[in-house]
Amino acid sequence: MEPTPRHSCLKLRIPNQSEPIFIKATWFPSHFHLSITDGLHAWLCNASEDEVRERAAQWDQPVSDYIALAERFLGFQQPGSVYGFSDAGDGHRRLSWTFEKEGTKLEWRWKCGPSPDSRSTTAGVLDFLMDANIRLSEEVVIKTQSFERLKVEAEKCLALSEKFNNEKAEFESAIYAKFLGVLNSKKAKLRELRDQISKEETTGKLLQEEDESTDKTLSFDVESDNEEIEEESSKNLTGTSKHVSTSRPRGRKRVAPRGTSLA
Template structure:
């Protein structure tokens, strides 16, 4: 059996914080047991697998989706055991408790309208003080675990930010190096090109200073009309 403890507010008595524990095997679709305490008194109740299936059929929703809503309503957060999609952040769930503390019900708020997910009859716990201490102890232990987990995540997030900043700095250096290399290569290309142009002009000047060859002289005479 898996036991999950959380603190909830009851819509019919919002001033008093309640501790809720849900015990189940596998997933909530197989049925579950519930313990509830207001810090002084405590109650127990159970929901069978048949009751869960009957409610899902009554609502005309797939069993998997209904179990997921139960998980979100009674346990909160995360993914329902056994699979299924993650509930949307906009999903809101509420709880009600009769004045005689004999019936506990849970709802999903859809568009401001409460949709009844289920209810169960409560029985006074035989040892309410012991159960209350157990629930509070489990809640404190869970809170301590979450604080430790949050601290680890914060440290991991800090390291990720440092790595990100380091990578950005390296990228900036690489971009600067690439730009410098591009400028150097372009300057060298221009220098080599100018040197080649100067060499070509020098060769052209040297070529123009050479005496004309016999064929060139003949062509010149032909153009001037001179006899052979």
């Protein structure tokens, strides 16, 4: 089954010719058909697979590349290319165009024969253009409607975005105000705690100094008392020894235990 062909139609202006020509092309993977009209006369070019293969071999190209390059130049008029549609005798015309390859300017030519029914060929080209115009018009209408819908949706989205931005700004302002209140309260509390700690430290130092002073006083008093007690004890001992030595009975002999002798 042959693949679905592609179609194109080119309005081609030829140098030194007042009226343009229209080239309707039908492209297949290995061959193509051309229908050409100037509005009064019409020509046909049916490039067979053998002819296309031969031309592609002459240019050292695959058939697919040859078809793609021909479609490029006959689907849209390429700037810099010189097109021609000259008389080839017996009612035939020679369609040509130039292109550059590796810095060399080359020219392709295809001979077109007169259409057996110029009116039918011209009508076919005009029908294709009308159908293409209708399709394009429908696409324009569809795209315009789609654009309008997108525009409305975009405006709605823009309005919602502005609303969200305003609500976000209000929310952030409220949150920031609450945050400042909490922050200031925390700062005040920290200042109170710091002052309280400072007061407690000052009070603790004063108490410590008083305790140290009291300890020193008590130590001094204890030492004084100890000295007085020692002095008193010493006096008592001295008096007692004197009393004992004076009250000891004289002339009392010591008795030695048995088995011992007195020296």
